[in-house]
Amino acid sequence: xxxxxxxxxxxxxxxxxxxxxxxxxxxxxxxxxxxxxxxxxxxxxxxxxxxxxxxxxxxxxxxxxxxxxxxxxxxxxxxxxxxxxxxxxxxxxxxxxxxxxxxxxxxxxxxxxxxxxxxxxxxxxxxxxxxxxxxxxxxxxxxxxxxxxxxxxxxxxx
Amino acid sequence: xxxxxxxxxxxxxxxxxxxxxxxxxxxxxxxxxxxxxxxxxxxxxxxxxxxxxxxxxxxxxxxxxxxxxxxxxxxxxxxxxxxxxxxxxxxxxxxxxxxxxxxxxxxxxxxxxxxxx
Numbered sequence: 001x002x003x004x005x006x007x008x009x010x011x012x013x014x015x016x017x018x019x020x021x022x023x024x025x026x027x028x029x030x031x032x033x034x035x036x037x038x039x040x041x042x043x044x045x046x047x048x049x050x051x052x053x054x055x056x057x058x059x060x061x062x063x064x065x066x067x068x069x070x071x072x073x074x075x076x077x078x079x080x081x082x083x084x085x086x087x088x089x090x091x092x093x094x095x096x097x098x099x100x101x102x103x104x105x106x107x108x109x110x111x112x113x114x115x116x117x118x119x120x121x122x123x124x125x126x127x128x129x130x131x132x133x134x135x136x137x138x139x140x141x142x143x144x145x146x147x148x149x150x151x152x153x154x155x156x157x158x
Numbered sequence: 159x160x161x162x163x164x165x166x167x168x169x170x171x172x173x174x175x176x177x178x179x180x181x182x183x184x185x186x187x188x189x190x191x192x193x194x195x196x197x198x199x200x201x202x203x204x205x206x207x208x209x210x211x212x213x214x215x216x217x218x219x220x221x222x223x224x225x226x227x228x229x230x231x232x233x234x235x236x237x238x239x240x241x242x243x244x245x246x247x248x249x250x251x252x253x254x255x256x257x258x259x260x261x262x263x264x265x266x267x268x269x270x271x272x273x274x275x
Contacts, residue, residue: 001267002260025259028247030240032262035213061209068208069201076199080206084213090263093213116253123252138216143237150234151244157231 001090002036007119008089014049015041017111018123019098019132024144026114027126028151031144035062035084035091039098039107047074050094057087100135101128126152171195 002022021033040050051074061070062084083094097103101110110128113120130148133141167184175182175197185192247255
């Protein structure tokens with residue numbers, strides 16, 4: 001599911017960085033996640049690409065009743081900092097910035113390339129994931145911060 | 159614009175929109191100014207906010223975060239995290255980690271689907 005969504009985003013030419021739980025998994029976290037979080041380049045051409053893809057996947061808002069007003073277009077994406085969607089391919093969260101890291105340019109700078117067979121994309125680094133989790137200030141993220149910091153220490157020990 | 163007047167115009171807009179997806183144009187009789195309001199888009203923004211709240215909201219941590227620096231591995235051990243799981247994950251490649259997550263997410267989705275009447 002996640003690999004398929006990432007591959008489809010790349011094939012369409014979308015510019016994004018994988019953040020959140022999937023990035024944490026790629027870095028070694030043992031926690032499960034149900035959705036893919038991406039931070040996207042807010043340039044108009046990229047927004048158009050994302051909108052086209054998401055419409056094709058029949059994206060709709062997660063955890064709300066069907067039929068509520070919802071517009072998925074470039075303007076909506078440009079004015080919405082976080083969009084939580086469910087699609088035919090799986091659940092995806094679109095973020096225009098990551099708390100504790102910054103906007104797309106900062107997120108890109110705090111990411112590293114990940115290669116999976118023929119596809120290559122960028123995912124947030126462990127230190128950036130730790131900053132992001134700490135910045136949310138949510139009680140439920142505490143355990144995740146402990147895990148990520150332990151991972152970083154384990155990795156540094158080699 | 160004074161708030162009472164804005165309130166009157168907003169009321170007019172809502173009455174006129176009647177649930178249609180089209181932007182609503184209203185003008186004030188006393189003034190040559192006309193306003194076009196995209197009611198559907200405003201409601202869509204509310205839907206997006208509701209979805210975000212239901213999906214991502216969690217209570218915030220109370221108090222100040224600890225400033226004392228301790229060995230993160232010891233902290234994780236004391237917290238009860240299974241470090242062998244982390245060490246095993248670190249031995250895997252990123253592709254193996256992602257595929258393992260994919261398989262688990264798929265299993266969870268199928269199990270949920272199977273549970274439904």
